[in-house]
Amino acid sequence: MRETLVQSLGWEDPLEKRKATHSSILARRIPWTVVHRGLKETAALLFQRNLKTVVEDNMECNSVVDGNVEEVPSKKVIKFNPPLYKQRYQFVKNLVEQHQPKKVADLGCGDVCLLAILKYQKCVEELVGVDINEGRLKWNGSRLSPCVGDHLDPRELDLAITLYHGSVLEKDCRLLGFDLAACIELIEHFDSEDLAKFPEVVFGYMCPAMIVISTPNSEFNSLFPCAVFRDSDHKFEWSRMQFQTWALDVASRYNYSVEFTGVGEPPTGAEDVGYCTQIGVFRRKAEAAELAVLEHHGEHVYEVVYTTSYPSLQQINYRRRVVIYLVYREVSRLKQKYQVSLRQHELEPEFIAPGNQTGKFTSDLPVPVLTEDDKAMEIAPQPFCIEDKFYVPLQRIIAYPRLGHLCGNVEKLREFLGDVIELNCDGSAVKVDLNDCSDF
């Protein structure tokens, strides 16, 4: 029982612990007696980070959870691995990886868990969450803030994240022009009037290139003895036929194609019931794309409750910082390598090549298999040494793929290094003192 309660509360990771608020416990209809007992029993376990506790016998929990575990009397508990909600997020993440959208909206974003996953997707430049529950957005918004690592190792592309308080049944022109809109476990919370409005707003007005809709598959519920909805707020749960009929009708009205799939495999022997969560992936047809004119002069109905933007290499100060750091690191590495080879030569003077008076640096280390990048480095000008100064030509630095990508050319590299890193008199190489341990 401990394990099922822990999982039903979604506490298997720290992020999910936050979900165990009064309201989420209420929303999930877990009886308070069970919660109280469960809290006492699981607290010690949580602190010990030992969540794999033996399930107790003969204790029943009559909740059916709209999350990772579909829980019913203890003899019949269906556990998904990974948890069902994570499978849904993973499905959207896979779609993003596959289709590389720039602008993604999560409609009915709840605790912003999906947005917190999607912010790591390199292709995404704009992320928007909309939810009718303002408190949830305010409480969770800070989870989307950039962290120290985002400053130290900035993203390649800009990323702006905005959370809007509002109903997806209202039109707001800031939701126009999106590449992907996710509606995960949203539509089953609409009454028939709202469900009728939904396609007109999301498909007809927002008109994103792709829409992914997930909703419970009621056929799977036959595997649970309690014939109830999975969440007290659900207004309906559809069979595959019902969902597909609705989705095909919406798709044809608004010029989208739709494909059906799902997550949450049925257990062996019950394959007929289909996935626990059914999913429709809608794609706007070419003709509709032409009609999707952006009306950015339209109305702003939603209220911004949280907004943030990420450091990125598109921002010149971050790009410059990264370039300087990489040049420091590379020159330092080359200098150390040179000093090691110098010590070897001192020990074994016969290895000093005649005519190498300038101390031109060549490495004795065997190069394994040469990639295209290695070959580019081979032909790039070598570091060299004159008296006690060590020089690394900018042409060589720019030949490093990452630095080449960040700077583009030697002039830009020189500009980035500015007066932070010393160059030789004609500005063609980084110059460092061999004996000075404090600089490179």
Ligand SMILES: C[S@@+](CC[C@H](N)C(=O)[O-])C[C@H]1O[C@@H](n2cnc3c(N)ncnc32)[C@H](O)[C@@H]1O
């Ligand atoms: C079951 S939760 C799903 C949350 C999230 N998509 C997820 O999968 O974790 C449904 C969410 O839809 C939101 N919601 C319900 N009706 C809405 C509406 N008309 N407009 C915006 N959000 C709505 C609720 O507040 C809730 O956060």
Ligand SMILES: [Mg+2]
């Ligand atoms: Mg739901």
